[in-house]
Amino acid sequence: MGVNFETREFEVYLRRINLHGKTLHFETSALTKADLADAQKAVSDLFMRLIENYGLIVGENSKDMLAPPHRKG
Numbered sequence: 001m002g003v004n005f006e007t008r009e010f011e012v013y014l015r016r017i018n019l020h021g022k023t024l025h026f027e028t029s030a031l032t033k034a035d036l037a038d039a040q041k042a043v044s045d046l047f048m049r050l051i052e053n054y055g056l057i058v059g060e061n062s063k064d065m066l067a068p069p070h071r072k073g
Contacts, residue, residue, distance in 0.1 A: 004030070012036060 004011050014035075016027040031039075050057075 001010070001012050003009070011030045013028050014031050016025075016029075018025045018027070
């Protein structure tokens, strides 16, 4: 994240770091609002799949197991 000094606007950047042979390459590109919205949707969809399959993962049938513990009495 940072400020674009030319436009004076806040931006979110994607930094790719690659190794080609013995040479390290850095590539930085600004992400658009559409890129960020797509990423948020992908994470939300993945989370919903996790919730739907929670019982298979941990061996419980209840989605309520993801809720914080409740105090008794």
